[in-house]
Amino acid sequence: MSVIITATATKRPIIVWDLVTSIILILLGLAIDGIVSLSSLFLVLASDSCGSGRECNLAQLTTGWLIAMIAPSVVMLIAIILAIVRMVLRRVSWWVPLAGIVVELLVWWGAVSLVFASVHGSS
DSSP: OOOOOOOOOOOOOOOHHHHHHHHHHHHHHHHHHHHHHHHHHGGGGGGGGTTSSOOBOHHHHHHHHHHHHHHHHHHHHHHHHHHHHHHHTTOOOTHHHHHHHHHHHHHHHHHHHHHHHHBOOOO
């Protein structure tokens, strides 16, 4: 005697408010990423005062500039991928792009602080 067990897979319902909120937050995160990346281009101007009587740590300045240019986009890309995976699995996902925006801004602010810390006051 063989027993046939049929499992009916119940799909979770689509949460419309979560889907709309997630998409809006993803778009907001991309806009913030564009603004942050554009403003990071100008961080290289912090090195203008180097060499005119100021000591600068150029390795630290370059590292901070590269982190400010690249890391926020990487953070937002990871957040978008995780949010899309959660949306496909029909799980609550609005918090993922929101957390991505917060981490993106914190990483950028840390990198900007690193750049400005590399340029010391006049000696």
